[in-house]
């Protein structure tokens with residue numbers, strides 16, 4: 338069993354991982370930048386190591402500093418959380434060479450899923466349906482145009498190195514195609530150092546639905562159902578739900594089994610998420626994430642499985658603590674991401690939280706590193722808290738969500754709390770009538 342974990346992250350996810358370690362009796366080491374010495378994750382850890390200046394590149398992303406911190410503190414494993422080094426296959430490979438355990442999948446699988454073309458091919462070969470498109474990379478404009486015409490417009494040009502919505506261009510007609518293709522290629526080359534692109538039919542009004550899976554080293558695997566993450570803005574999810582209102586129990590069971598079987602056959606290790614677009618009653622696999630996700634708590638609430646604990650157990654060479662038969666879905670959960678942003682312009686906000694009161698009571702979970710008097714810093718991601726609400730059904734969950742949002746006090750900075758209050762009472766949200774474009778329309782109509 339792992340005895341000491343270094344948490345290579347900050348903020349709410351570092352605190353979340355610390356809590357799982359404490360529940361398992363595992364010692365914890367926090368790392369922090371010079372700007373974060375008073376941060377909650379540092380206070381709660383057994384030990385802490387400063388790894389550099391405020392800029393992430395020089396601290397939380399500084400591989401030699403992070404590995405040195407693990408070596409001097411005697412940690413035997415590193416949990417990367419999400420963002421930062423979590424999907425860096427070089428980092429995970431380097432840990433192996435230092436005799437350190439990376440709490441995450443094998444380096445090969447991280448690299449494989451980092452290349453969206455390889456990921457798509459891999460899961461298509463394992464029996465998942467994918468969006469109609471080019472067979473792999475397109476390498477010149479003439480061939481690309483011919484394939485785009487065959488697919489039929491609108492066509493999406495996607496970067497192999499992209500993902501999470503970065504490096505995509507839509508061509509609505511044949512006349513638009515050359516520019517979309519050239520721009521996507523050029524931008525991908527600059528952003529990812531890889532100008533490889535592929536083509537897909539553009540789905541105009543999909544929902545974003547993802548399945549959580551876990552695989553141990555004995556080849557046991559399960560899925561934990563799906564999350565509906567359609568409410569997003571510029572590819573930043575704002576509100577997530579489990580389960581989705583669009584899946585029947587039968588579809589969940591059959592697609593869930595297909596997804597888990599595919600991960601099992603691949604010899605994947607650890608937890609992962611397979612992303613799908615859902616349109617006209619069909620699911621299309623698009624990408625796989627090889628990290629713990631921001632929205633994992635809603636799955637924890639409806640299944641009772643502690644996914645971070647499972648990550649640590651899997652990395653320690655233990656068996657999954659549940660079989661598929663033991664996974665039961667109960668009730669409904671919603672997560673609201675509380676970002677330090679202006680709720681209308683989404684402009685990031687920083688400063689001191691002058692007063693903090695966090696909601697509680699039945700069905701409420703808050704994952705956050707905030708406290709009264711803490712600083713919200715401009716160097717890092719604006720996610721400062723996650724309000725996770727659970728109830729027996731979706732309507733009760735929405736009622737509790739309103740109750741909790743009204744109770745929540747975060748003074749001194751702008752937050753998305755007022756936006757969430759509006760969403761929680763919006764008729765389309767209440768009816769479950771939304772797709773990935775809902776928030777753009779909602780913001781436009783609000784002005």
Ligand code: MV4
Nearest residue numbers: 468493500501502537538539540545569572773
């Ligand atoms: C798409 C799509 C429409 N058609 N692919 C954006 C994030 C990346 N994971 C894939 N994305 C999309 N791929 C086809 N063929 C629309 C999106 C998309 C999107 C997907 C999920 C959540 C939010 C999104 C916002 C804009 C576009």
